[in-house]
Amino acid sequence: MHYRLLSALVASAAVTAVEAVEAAAAAAATYDYIVVGSGPGGGPLAANLARAGYSTLLIEAGGDEGDNPTYRDIQNFNEAANDEASRWDFWVKHSDDPERELKFGHTTYDTGDGTFYIGTKPPAGAKHLGIQYPRAAVLGGCAMHNGAVCSLPQDDDWNLIVKATGDTSWEASKMREYLKRIEKNDYLPAGNAAHGYTGWLATSVGDASFAKNVSLPGTKILRKLAELTGQDPDAVGTLVNSDILGDYKNRDEISSFYNMVSHADSQGKRSSPNNYIRATLADPAKYPLTVKLHTLVTKVLFTNSTGGMANAPPRAIGVEVMEGASVYKADPKHIAGTKGPVSQILAKREVIISGGAFNSPQILKLSGIGPREELEKFKIPVVKDLPGVGERLADNYEGSILALGAVPVDSGLITLIFRTPSAPTKNRNIFTWCGAFSFEGFWPGFPAYYGPNQWTCAMVHIGPKSQRGTVKLTSADPQDVPDINFNFFKDNGATDLHELVEAANLLRESWKSAGAPATPFQELHPCPGELGKSANCTDAAQAEFFKLQAYSHHASSTCAIGGDDDKLAVLDSKFRVRGVSGLRVVDASAFPVVPGAFPVLPTMMLSAKATEDIIADAKKSS
Ligand SMILES: Cc1cc2nc3c(=O)[nH]c(=O)nc-3n(C[C@H](O)[C@H](O)[C@H](O)COP(=O)(O)OP(=O)(O)OC[C@H]3O[C@@H](n4cnc5c(N)ncnc54)[C@H](O)[C@@H]3O)c2cc1C
Numbered sequence: 001m002h003y004r005l006l007s008a009l010v011a012s013a014a015v016t017a018v019e020a021v022e023a024a025a026a027a028a029a030t031y032d033y034i035v036v037g038s039g040p041g042g043g044p045l046a047a048n049l050a051r052a053g054y055s056t057l058l059i060e061a062g063g064d065e066g067d068n069p070t071y072r073d074i075q076n077f078n079e080a081a082n083d084e085a086s087r088w089d090f091w092v093k094h095s096d097d098p099e100r101e102l103k104f105g106h107t108t109y110d111t112g113d114g115t116f117y118i119g120t121k122p123p124a125g126a127k128h129l130g131i132q133y134p135r136a137a138v139l140g141g142c143a144m145h146n147g148a149v150c151s152l153p154q155d156d157d158w159n160l161i162v163k164a165t166g167d168t169s170w171e172a173s174k175m176r177e178y179l180k181r182i183e184k185n186d187y188l189p190a191g192n193a194a195h196g197y198t199g200w201l202a203t204s205v206g207d208a209s210f211a212k213n214v215s216l217p218g219t220k221i222l223r224k225l226a227e228l229t230g231q232d233p234d235a236v237g238t239l240v241n242s243d244i245l246g247d248y249k250n251r252d253e254i255s256s257f258y259n260m261v262s263h264a265d266s267q268g269k270r271s272s273p274n275n276y277i278r279a280t281l282a283d284p285a286k287y288p289l290t291v292k293l294h295t296l297v298t299k300v301l302f303t304n305s306t307g308g309m310a311n312a313p314p315r316a317i318g319v320e321v322m323e324g325a326s327v328y329k330a331d332p333k334h335i336a337g338t339k340g341p342v343s344q345i346l347a348k349r350e351v352i353i354s355g356g357a358f359n360s361p362q363i364l365k366l367s368g369i370g371p372r373e374e375l376e377k378f379k380i381p382v383v384k385d386l387p388g389v390g391e392r393l394a395d396n397y398e399g400s401i402l403a404l405g406a407v408p409v410d411s412g413l414i415t416l417i418f419r420t421p422s423a424p425t426k427n428r429n430i431f432t433w434c435g436a437f438s439f440e441g442f443w444p445g446f447p448a449y450y451g452p453n454q455w456t457c458a459m460v461h462i463g464p465k466s467q468r469g470t471v472k473l474t475s476a477d478p479q480d481v482p483d484i485n486f487n488f489f490k491d492n493g494a495t496d497l498h499e500l501v502e503a504a505n506l507l508r509e510s511w512k513s514a515g516a517p518a519t520p521f522q523e524l525h526p527c528p529g530e531l532g533k534s535a536n537c538t539d540a541a542q543a544e545f546f547k548l549q550a551y552s553h554h555a556s557s558t559c560a561i562g563g564d565d566d567k568l569a570v571l572d573s574k575f576r577v578r579g580v581s582g583l584r585v586v587d588a589s590a591f592p593v594v595p596g597a598f599p600v601l602p603t604m605m606l607s608a609k610a611t612e613d614i615i616a617d618a619k620k621s622s
Pocket residue numbers: 036037038039040041042059060061062081133134135136137138139140141142143145146147148149150151295296297298354355356357359360363553554555586587588589597598599600601603
């Protein structure tokens with residue numbers, strides 16, 4: 001499979017973009033707060049701090065694509081994630097076994113002639129890049145190119161922060177208040193106590209009326225799935241409208257269909273931090289928010305003394321930046337050797353890092369905060385030896401079963417969260433969505449189209465037992481991309497793989513009920529051949545398939561919150577970087593574990609909580 005690299009074509013466009021950098025933030029200007037990164041963690045936080053009256057500078061490496069239909073219209077999410085206007089390609093590893101890496105079906109090579117080769121039989125001389133892990137460098141972060149799927153973490157995911165740190169403000173019941181604060185519900189009648197209606201984040205659902213038509217193959221599959229997951233097959237027509245963000249007793253233990261919720265309005269327009277930031281800038285109240293686009297933060301600046309006190313911890317006083325579009329080498333538009341002007345910007349109160357799970361640990365390390373040995377290797381002066389920075393990288397494992405119906409499989413989208421028999425707790429462990437699409441992970445040009453008969457159940461595994469991934473520097477150069485190894489399945493991998501296999505077996509079983517003319521299905525993977533007839537479709541063979549072909553896009557936990565006794569804790573329960581002052585990390589890297597099945601909504605909730613914590617501290621100190 002070949003896909004064109006567009007870099008050469010867009011090089012001239014990139015130059016125009018540099019000239020369009022907002023002139024607002026003059027070098028050495030001083031703000032109360034500097035927030036680095038405008039994604040779900042940093043974007044809403046910066047807007048909120050400005051709305052609370054604090055002068056705030058939001059620095060974003062990318063530009064603003066808010067009016068671009070590729071980003072604005074939610075149906076274009078696959079194009080958005082492939083779009084060179086915002087794309088940062090991280091070429092990651094899933095393990096430290098080079099042979100295993102080469103077996104990933106969509107591993108990617110640079111052919112040297114301006115194209116990628118994707119697959120396991122590269123042409124001679126092609127340079128192996130790795131597994132593409134897309135990120136959006138754009139105002140609004142990955143919430144601008146993502147699938148916009150919203151779900152809540154498991155209550156345990158919040159409550160374990162209480163257990164680790166003793167901070168009861170993280171209790172799951174309290175975290176719902178942040179959902180209510182940010183949400184502008186566009187799918188339920190006003191007054192539902194579980195929801196908010198006046199926030200900035202629009203939430204909406206799709207049309208699930210197909211499930212009322214019992215003669216559709218999709219509905220027949222639904223009915224079988226109901227039977228297999230302890231739900232009433234005769235009630236699927238209403239069960240598919242269950243509220244995935246609802247407040248149910250023991251919700252995490254209930255296998256249930258849902259109507260998928262998106263962070264978009266009911267007209268299909270994406271709702272993200274981009275909208276909120278722009279609304280904040282445009283507000284007649286003239287909130288003191290400055291947004292500096294196309295600017296890469298290269299490090300945090302520190303001073304040794306706090307108000308003249310001896311032995312005070314180093315204090316963050318600002319950031320160093322490099323201006324220019326595409327100065328980071330993950331940007332496919334980057335032109336080798338290009339640099340931008342470097343300057344310093346100061347913060348009176350705090351610096352908040354929200355660069356996402358790959359860039360926040362990189363920024364901390366470049367600033368001298370991280371494992372001493374790694375920093376010394378690159379001659380970075382150690383400000384604070386913090387061994388957990390860039391560790392604990394984890395992600396939801398994802399896999400799919402993909403087949404071709406005998407004819408197109410008429411169905412709407414099926415969304416189901418369920419528990420497989422070997423799940424370690426009473427909690428559900430698989431989030432699946434099934435329909436007439438294909439989704440097999442990420443590579444340049446994804447997804448593949450298998451024709452109108454394609455049928456998939458995409459699975460997101462909840463609660464990975466391994467958190468051994470790492471983000472490590474490759475140099476002290478902030479334009480360089482770090483080395484990212486997820487170390488998939490390193491701890492208790494067989495257990496997680498077994499859960500995925502159990503899920504695949506259950507989902508496959510339901511497909512048999514689709515009925516003629518949709519059946520028989522021809523399965524493409526994990527068990528190639530006529531569905532249910534493959535002699536090779538053993539649990540072991542499927543586990544091996546998922547081990548080699550699992551993918552992911554919900555990275556978290558590289559600057560994790562943890563207790564005082566936790567050597568790998570990077571943050572305390574108020575997002576403060578341990579061992580220094582005036583510095584916090586607020587984004588998906590702060591989660592101690594992967595939050596549920598989809599991180600974007602949890603990250604926005606966490607950001608709303610951080611707003612409150614930061615403003616509370618500001619009030620104490622002034
Ligand atoms: C293709 C794709 C689809 C996804 N689909 C879903 C989904 O459907 N549902 C879901 O819940 N999650 C989804 N996710 C994941 C979700 O979008 C992310 O978990 C979430 O956006 C993380 O937010 P964040 O604030 O931690 O980081 P990010 O969203 O990555 O934002 C970080 C921001 O910081 C900027 N930045 C980084 N470094 C610097 C620097 N040095 N200087 C200046 N700026 C910098 C970046 O440009 C970026 O804008 C998806 C992710 C991808 C990649």
